[in-house]
Amino acid sequence: MSSAFYRRSALYAAFFVPSAEMRASIDRVARRMLGRKARRVLDPACGPGLWLEHFHAQGAEVAGSDLEEDAIALAAERLPKRGAIVRVGDMRRPPDELGDGFDLVINLDNSIGHLPEYMDVVEHLASIRRRMSPRGVYLLGLAVREEGDSIDAGVVYERGPVDVPGGGFAALRTETLGLQPVTRCERIRQVAITANVKDAPPVIAEQYDLLTFPLALLKDCLAAAGGFEILAAFDATDESLPAKRLSKGAGDVLLAIRPKDAPRARTKRTTSRGRAR
Ligand SMILES: C[S@@+](CC[C@H](N)C(=O)[O-])C[C@H]1O[C@@H](n2cnc3c(N)ncnc32)[C@H](O)[C@@H]1O
Structure with a gap:
């Protein structure tokens, strides 16, 4: 979905630069899931590239796409030219130029919720799966809600006035209905x-x-996209990202998922004479 707020990417960046706690939590989760630092990172709804900047600073090659031209222009301006590529594109089928072999994919802030239909989610997951390395991990933020669940209307985010880089100031208030x-x-x-x-x-x-995703439907989407194993779930409402049991109606979670039965990296086969071919 295109949003007037996301289109003003300097404004978005003024409010949503990741906090030190959030950065530390994401690093901890990513390292635990991968067993090492990420080497190639993809954010398919990267906005102005705030998380790509974070991983690039740690030495990873990074790639990102977003629907909003303005966001991609700001990401291109902020990111170094070397080891970073960003393009305008839809997360249902991110642009081919972004490459593949990603060991870490991030889509942290329920951006997948902007897709209009569950079939779009399946298309997105399948295209991401094709771009991941066999032992790669996708950190995916989404909301698990069942039929009959309810959310109380109220303010979920209120901040400002904050200074906006480039001049001026702004305040933001977000409510759930x-x-x-x-x-x-x-x-x-x-x-x-x-x-x-x-x-x-x-x-x-x-x-x-x-x-939002009823748990059974979420599992159907993961299967229809070619298969993902759910490695772990974390409570996305708490910046320390404590582990959370993935149950029906779990609410806002960050999932760590990995392609199931992904083709293994090709290893050299050995002939009967013990020579590689
Ligand atoms: C909540 S922001 C998250 C941005 C960034 N991932 C971050 O964590 O800072 C959601 C982003 O999703 C983008 N978006 C929405 N629908 C999209 C789609 N179909 N394809 C690509 N990006 C999309 C919006 O333009 C916006 O930049």
Whole structure:
């Protein structure tokens, strides 16, 4: 989904630069799942590339795409040219130029919830699976909600005024209106107020729906995409990312998943004379 707020990427970056605690938590989870530091990292809905910057600074090659041209322009400006590539593209089929063989894919902030239908989620997961290395890990943030679950309406995020890089300041307030009865999407309403921020109107007010996933349907999507094993789940509402049991209606979680039965890296076969061929 295209959003007026995401289109103002300097504004997005002013609010959502990852905190030191969140960076440490993501590093801990990624290292635990991989058994080492990530070498090639893909963010298929990277916004202005704030997480790509983090992994690039640790020596990883990074790649990212996003629907928003403005976000990709800012990511290209912020990231060093060497070892980083970003392109405008849809996460359902990220651009081929981003490459493959990624050992870590990140999609942390429920961006997958912006996809309109579950079939889009399957298309996304299948195209990511093809780009991952066999023992690669995908850290995927999403909401697990069952039929009959409810979310109390209320403010979920409120911050500001904060200074915006490039000039001006802004405040942001995000509310949930709860789960919609038929679609089970979570309805979000958001208002940003800005003063003297380049190319931003004084008020950006919008409403959008985020897909949520009944646990059984989530497992069906993972299977339909070619198969992913769920390695672990973490509580995404807490920046320390404590482990969480993945049960029905678990809420906002960060999943660590890995392609199932992925083709192994080719090893040299040995002839009967013990020579590699
Ligand atoms: C919550 S932001 C997360 C950005 C970034 N991953 C981060 O963690 O800072 C969600 C992003 O998803 C992008 N997005 C929404 N639908 C998309 C799609 N179909 N393909 C690619 N990006 C999309 C938006 O433009 C926005 O930048």
